Amino acid sequence: MRVLFWALPAEGVSFLLGGRRMKKLIATIIAIFAFLIVAFTTETRQSTNQKKQVVGILQTMSHPALDQIHRGIIKGLEKEGYRNGKNITIDFQNAQGDQSNLKSMSDRFIQQDAALTIGIATPAVQSLANEAGDTPVIMGAVSDPLGTHLVKSLKRPGGKTTGVQDMQPVGAQLKLIQTIMPKLKNIGVIYTSSDDSSASEYREFRKLAEAQGINVKSYTVTSTNDIEQVAQTMAGKVEAVYVPTDNTVASGIATLLKATNAAKIPVFPAADTMVKPGGLATRAVSQFDMGVLTGRMAGQVLKGKNPATMPVQRVTEYETVVNLKAAKKLGITIPDSVIKASQKKGDIIK
Template sequence: MKHTKRLYGTIIFLFAFLIFAFFYTGHNEKVAKNKIPKVGVLQLMSHPALDQINQGLDDTLKKHGYINGKNIKIEFQNAQGDQSNLRTISKQFVQDNVDVAVGIATPSVQSLKNATSTIPIVMGAVTDPKGFGIIPSNTKPGGNITGVSDQAPLESQLKLIREIMPDLKNIGIIYTSSDMSATTEMKKMKKIAAKQGLNVTVSSISNVNDLEQVSTSLSQKVQAIFVPTDNTVASGMKLLSSIAAKQNIPVFPAATTMVKDGGLATYGLSQYELGEQTGEDVVKILRGKGKPATMPVTFIKKGHLILNEKQAQKLNITFPESVIKRAQKEGKIIK
């Protein structure tokens, strides 16, 4: 009789346990299903190009129904160009267990890469991901990182410069020595320009405080200045263009946003479109439709022709009619 009661008791206990486990598991699955995803966005510094990438990212998330504070938590952090800030913020994203981390600019991505090998990382504009050692392959990243490249169409940019300045013989390049993207593009543009018989003078800066002195010296040696995709120079673009203008020297930047800040012209990638593609990658990962390891890096091919008519007038430069027509058709004229 006692054995029978014990058996019944055991059966009742197991039955109760199974019911509890069933509802507990169901509850956890429901919680997991209804979990609000967290996205950490780490931006190197503030200037129009990087701000436009972030805007494109935000707008794309909204387009797909992700509203910050409602059904997604977006933790945006600006490192203000400080390496220690990059490290601190990256570690914080890992502690917060974000579902996706976005790095806007190469140093941001490198910092995130050093902080985690498991959380998905989306590159918001890295010029040469494979060349910089961030991923082993642009087509098959193989790890936790994928995203978008902002490699500028350098040959098209030099072609545009020579269309506007057919008598060009001496061109200068100014870049930040610690910026990997800028260094890569400087070397490529130097090689392209030299092949076309141009004399190239290269000047580097360590930080934005060097810009005035270095750009003043460079402006006295060349007929035009080219600026690669360079975050530090971009943050001081107004200063650079004003100094060069005193010598009647035009500045041709790689980034379209830098034309508005005093650049003369460029055929470049839209920073906003880079942000849009970054957003598409984030959405794909959040919805389980892709994993960084098998998501190829996106290289945007189509550029936009941007002309600064106001700056041209200041420099007494007349744009060829063919260039103006192309800008009206496939770009923008700033007046």
Template sequence: MKRLYTFIAALFIFLGFAFFLTKNASSTATTSKNKIPTIGILQLMTHPALNEIHQGFVAGLKEYGYTPGKNIKIDFQNAQGDQSNLKTMSTKFVNENVSLMAGIATPAAQALANVAGKKTPVILAGITNPSGSGLVKTDKHPGANITGTSGESPLQKQLALLKKVLPNVKKIGIIYTSSDHGGTYNAEKFAALCKQEGIAYKLYTISGTNDMQQVAQQMVSQVDAVYAPQDNEVAAAMKTLVEVANKSKVPVFAAADTMVKDGGLASYAISQYKLGKVAGEMAAQVLRGRKTSNFPIEYITKGEYVINTKEAKLLGITLPSDVVKKAESKGEVFK
């Protein structure tokens, strides 16, 4: 009888231990299953073009069923143009062990790449010349943990538009930020196209938004048209540039749709929102297990005509009727 009691007691202990292990394993599995991935989004600064990329990125995630606050968490950080903030915020993402990071603007993407090593996936959202900035090995085979979208400006079509609006243009001022990789890249390529076309040009540089008014005043006194490339500091100071240019009746042709909205006369532009949206869709695929190393950079190349009729009226410029029709039917018109 004593042996029977001992056996029964041992059986209860065994069953209790087994129940504890099963419950604990079940709890762990449930926790793992219900764990919500966190995405760290780092934006260089605030201006309309980057803001639209951010909005598009979130929309792209939603296309694949990832909704912030529901089945993903987004940690959004804005460095406000401060390099030290970029480093601090990037490190914060790594310390939080986020599932994926996204960089909006080249300096933000570079900061993320520096801290991510080859571990955490990094998605580029609208980065100019990713391979040239050292972010990926090649566009077709990025080679590590980084991929995303690139917004190469359709420079030839933008110059063609400028010439169509101003057939007698003599000299174009091209303004960009000396420390902005994308701005420098676009400005120099546009200058090369002007040279090929036999159009005189002059390059003007700013180091930041605070320089815009002074440099713009000098520029508009020496040229009869201005080209503002895809450049973060120029985009952030676009209203200042336009205000100065308008006083001298010098039109500003811009690279981005948002820059036309801020007072540029016209552009053949790529949608910044679409750049972000496709990047968000790519991020969703990476979250589902797609490898970044052979996930090609996605180039958004098709643009649309964007015009500012209020600006045209102010400057006394008649925009070509076919350009107006295309902007009205498939592009965008700001009045």
């Protein structure tokens, strides 16, 4: 290594070596530059680490109710300060009702070392919870988290899973049906036999209805392919139909309504999103609001809260939604009390 020297006038050497003020100025500039470099490096690392935080969202299948929950989750995360592409990366996967997809998509999140995962509907949550490891799992609207063994206790879940319980006001829904159809004696319930949450709501509805002297006839399906035949069979034997929060039936609601409308039989769904396409009326908890609450809980876990000690939460306020267009088609008059309730808090579809 060669070192080059050059000569300076004596006055210049004296200036460079003897100027204390100049030395202090240079030292100050160097210190400032060092501070800025360290600060920039730290900020860049923090930013990179935040962007590496993956939030995996797994949706069981596509239909309006679950899509509303998904939109609510994004809103809830934003309310907690987390935005996709800014400080988190959201990986959204839709299994489209395929069990094998649920498994492979759940594996995907673990391979990405996701900070947490969110399941929309019971099958998605179960798939995420079955993954090995301690990656937090947030339930997006599960009707029966205890019965499905997702948590040990609603107040203290005790594991890696917590979230939002989908508690539809089944008693209020039955009362609404009786208000619109006071002479009702026979009602059919269509639900998916393998859907734990749907089956749980069916059992609750049956118990309440039979206590009111109403005969309940159950009809089960295993996929959307069964709905048309089951609906045609059911239509000739009941005066009305109740649909629990059921993903399969929700996906095939148009097929169900085609059969019931032909027989002039009203359908009372548990979810508000099934009223718009032709269901007659419901009193239900907003799917979007449940999503927002789910997103907020996910945000709190990202901030350091332990899911094992976070109580399962639920939306307690419900809305009355009425489809006057469907009522006219069926020749049913909606009582003023129901109209007023929907005007106060809810929606009227005309």
